[in-house]
Amino acid sequence: MQLDAMDEPLSTGGQELFQPNILIVDDDPSLRSLVRNFLVDQGYAVLEAEDAPSMRRVLAQSEVHIIILDVMMPGEDGLSVARSLVQKGDLGIIMVSALGSETDRIIGLEVGADDYLPKPVSPRELLARIRALQRRRRASAGAQSAAVHYCFEGWRLDPVRRVLRDPGGVIISLSEGEFGLLLALVERPQRVLSRDQLLELSRGDDSDAFDRAVDTQVSRLRRKLATRMHGEIIRTVRSEGYMFLPSVSRG
Amino acid sequence: MMGRIGGWFERFALWMNSIQAYILALVLGAIVVLTALSLSIMFYVTPEVGAPISVYEMSRMVRGQPLAQDTPSIRSRIQAVEPRRSDDDAEKLIAAALAHRLGVSGGDVRVYLNDGDRGRHDLMAREMALYGGEGAADPIVLGSFTIAVRTSSGQWRMITREARNPDTLWQHIGRNSVPIGLLLILPLSLWVSALLTRPIRAFAASAERLGAGIEESPVPVEGPTEIRMAARSLNEMQSRISRYIRERTSVVGAIAHDLRTPLARLHFHLASAPEHVRKAAEEEIRQMEQLIGTTLDFVDNESRPRVMEPLELGLLVEGVVDDFADMQHDVAIKHAEPITIDGDMILLKRLFTNLIDNAVKYGDAASVSVRREGEAAIVEIADKGAGMTDEHIARAFEPFFRGEPSRNRKTGGAGLGLSIVQSATEAHGGTVELKRLATGGMCARIALPIPAQSRERA
Numbered sequence A: 001m002q003l004d005a006m007d008e009p010l011s012t013g014g015q016e017l018f019q020p021n022i023l024i025v026d027d028d029p030s031l032r033s034l035v036r037n038f039l040v041d042q043g044y045a046v047l048e049a050e051d052a053p054s055m056r057r058v059l060a061q062s063e064v065h066i067i068i069l070d071v072m073m074p075g076e077d078g079l080s081v082a083r084s085l086v087q088k089g090d091l092g093i094i095m096v097s098a099l100g101s102e103t104d105r106i107i108g109l110e111v112g113a114d115d116y117l118p119k120p121v122s123p124r125e126l127l128a129r130i131r132a133l134q135r136r137r138r139a140s141a142g143a144q145s146a147a148v149h150y151c152f153e154g155w156r157l158d159p160v161r162r163v164l165r166d167p168g169g170v171i172i173s174l175s176e177g178e179f180g181l182l183l184a185l186v187e188r189p190q191r192v193l194s195r196d197q198l199l200e201l202s203r204g205d206d207s208d209a210f211d212r213a214v215d216t217q218v219s220r221l222r223r224k225l226a227t228r229m230h231g232e233i234i235r236t237v238r239s240e241g242y243m244f245l246p247s248v249s250r251g
Numbered sequence B: 001m002m003g004r005i006g007g008w009f010e011r012f013a014l015w016m017n018s019i020q021a022y023i024l025a026l027v028l029g030a031i032v033v034l035t036a037l038s039l040s041i042m043f044y045v046t047p048e049v050g051a052p053i054s055v056y057e058m059s060r061m062v063r064g065q066p067l068a069q070d071t072p073s074i075r076s077r078i079q080a081v082e083p084r085r086s087d088d089d090a091e092k093l094i095a096a097a098l099a100h101r102l103g104v105s106g107g108d109v110r111v112y113l114n115d116g117d118r119g120r121h122d123l124m125a126r127e128m129a130l131y132g133g134e135g136a137a138d139p140i141v142l143g144s145f146t147i148a149v150r151t152s153s154g155q156w157r158m159i160t161r162e163a164r165n166p167d168t169l170w171q172h173i174g175r176n177s178v179p180i181g182l183l184l185i186l187p188l189s190l191w192v193s194a195l196l197t198r199p200i201r202a203f204a205a206s207a208e209r210l211g212a213g214i215e216e217s218p219v220p221v222e223g224p225t226e227i228r229m230a231a232r233s234l235n236e237m238q239s240r241i242s243r244y245i246r247e248r249t250s251v252v253g254a255i256a257h258d259l260r261t262p263l264a265r266l267h268f269h270l271a272s273a274p275e276h277v278r279k280a281a282e283e284e285i286r287q288m289e290q291l292i293g294t295t296l297d298f299v300d301n302e303s304r305p306r307v308m309e310p311l312e313l314g315l316l317v318e319g320v321v322d323d324f325a326d327m328q329h330d331v332a333i334k335h336a337e338p339i340t341i342d343g344d345m346i347l348l349k350r351l352f353t354n355l356i357d358n359a360v361k362y363g364d365a366a367s368v369s370v371r372r373e374g375e376a377a378i379v380e381i382a383d384k385g386a387g388m389t390d391e392h393i394a395r396a397f398e399p400f401f402r403g404e405p406s407r408n409r410k411t412g413g414a415g416l417g418l419s420i421v422q423s424a425t426e427a428h429g430g431t432v433e434l435k436r437l438a439t440g441g442m443c444a445r446i447a448l449p450i451p452a453q454s455r456e457r458a
Helices: A029-041 A052-061 A078-088 A102-110 A123-139 A176-187 A195-202 A214-226 B002-016 B019-044 B055-063 B089-102 B121-134 B169-175 B177-212 B225-270 B275-303 B313-326 B345-363 B390-395 B417-427 B452-457
Strands: A021-025 A045-049 A066-070 A092-097 A115-118 A150-152 A155-158 A163-165 A234-237 A241-244 B074-079 B109-113 B145-150 B156-161 B309-312 B331-336 B340-343 B366-373 B376-383 B431-436 B442-449
Touching (some): A021 A029, A021 A052, A029 A045, A029 B225, A066 A078, A078 A092, A092 A102, A092 A123, A150 A176, A155 A176, A176 A195, A176 A241, A195 A214, A195 A241, A214 A234, A214 B313, B002 B019, B019 B177, B055 B089, B055 B145, B055 B156, B089 B109, B089 B145, B225 B275, B275 B417, B309 B313, B313 B340, B313 B345, B313 B366, B331 B345, B340 B442, B345 B366, B345 B442, B390 B431, B417 B431, B417 B442
Parallel strands (some): A066 A092, A092 A115, B331 B366
Antiparallel strands (some): A150 A155, A234 A241, B074 B156, B109 B145, B309 B340, B376 B442, B431 B442
16 A cells, blocks of 8 residues: 555644544445445545435434545436535535546536546545545634635636636636646735645645646746736745735635 | 418418519519609609790890790890800801891891700701791701890890709709619618528528537528528437437446446555556556546537637647646747637637647647737647658548557557547637648647637737
8 A cells, every 4th residue: 555655744733633434425336345445444434325315314324524426326416416415514525427527527516516536536546635625624614615706806716617817807727736826825815825835735636737846836827917917916925935915805 | 272272372472481582572673663763754854944946936035025935944134245246157147037037237136056056057057048038037946045135225135045944853863863773772682682691691600600519509490481491401400410419428428437437446456456566557547547538528529518708828828838847748838929819718728738748749849839810819839759641641630540550658549639629629710730840840730710809909
């Protein structure tokens, strides 16, 4: 098991030993048991369900914190299940789908899933996403649900569709790394974020795509925003990191 | 019997709405309008008032006696200045005849004629020569004239006859019947042709949108019979095609599910395998997943509804380039202008990702430029590879065609990349071409239309 690299020191301090209960909902029994064995090895308490009705039975009987939900299931599909679960709230939903296209990802996130993974999902990635979700849920415990959009100086940033629009409504397309960085900054405006924090917050998963130094991406981001916006947007705080200056509203 | 009449009536109603009937109506309408115009000119335009006036009648005019035919347009005035002498033969001839009739000296009468009557001198001279001996000569003047007679007080009485009334509306129309006829016919034919071409143009536009896959809604069935027939068959074809696409999408979705679930199982089986086995097997899984992904993209490209929104093309291409650069590929942007186009972001990203991916795989490096050329945005992606043969270039856009039969591991793919590029470009109304560079290597050139309002903005 080569997962040592994943046992990383993510947030410093306050790392309690709490392990959430995970429910796997998938109609494929052998994949279900493989995922269960893997997660049990990682120290999680794992429950299983083969379809929507049995999932609801499990939820009625046991405490569940995170659901790993297959989209393509016979009977009620994963999207409609997710929609009904979001209304109850307080459940982390990771959707797993064989339809891995961008459109499907957007639909999944828009019905209220916290994360969306295309099949075939690797154990490393699943674990990384579960941990990322735990972190986020800890950080925003009791906070409002995810914003639909972030607005600053007439610009709109849609975190689900990963789209940034200028005040004229024109889509300003960024690279994956730059978008992650901007999202991390916009979610925490007027706060100094260190390079390490930015790297951790903007890194969506364990992909190699974001290895380039944060500084390079910040300077690219500044240049791209400056084509349509005047004035200072991202301030460099010497020997500390970066700060997003405009005020941000959710809408 | 009723049925037959009904059927006949229906066919007639259909024919009445056909292009043939419209054109026939236009031609008949034009003929009717022009004929009505000429007829009304004939009926309403009063002929010129000047009846011919003989020298005898002139003498009565001078004496102030009435004429048999009323000539309203006679003006008379007195002037002290002696009018100029005439040296025209016809005028002198009439003046002499009139002086004779009035019984005054020839020097006291002057006559001024119009061009037409002056040209009739020969006829007048012949009349004088033939009938003059019998005292019966009485030459006539057809058009306008002026008579000047010296009065006993030594002043000159000037009598002018206008042969023509001031122009009436109908006389104007009569003289300008060609431009006025055109003026009447032009709106008529413009109206009819608009009536005819509007549905044809609407039909063509909807057909084009269907072709570009932008619109799912059917072509409206309206306008002339012929267009209605074409629209109906186009709609039938469209619904057949979308049914086919839906079936294909669900089949491909099922296949993807059935392939990806075992791949996911494989991943978890491998979790407990030795390191070197896991690494190698995960690479195999990654390649299979890439093939499935490209195939799904290919299907998704054609079946997903397009979302056309204004976007900044230069930055979009730059973002894709940066993604490749972040993965340590030799990809650089050589030149990028800000150009706003209407496009589907997902489709365009897929398009440029595929092209740059090809350049990196087969050509080791990619150099990208975005610029404006008139009404088009041009994106060029050049590589440094060995290039392609003409035969390969010609077949490059065929689905599942692969330039490299070896299917070697490093460059392996489904052979769908360029098909995706082509369908994505066409969905934006653009074109794509591949050309060999003089320096070796290939260059892919994408031309996308820039919408009018963002051309003005620029």
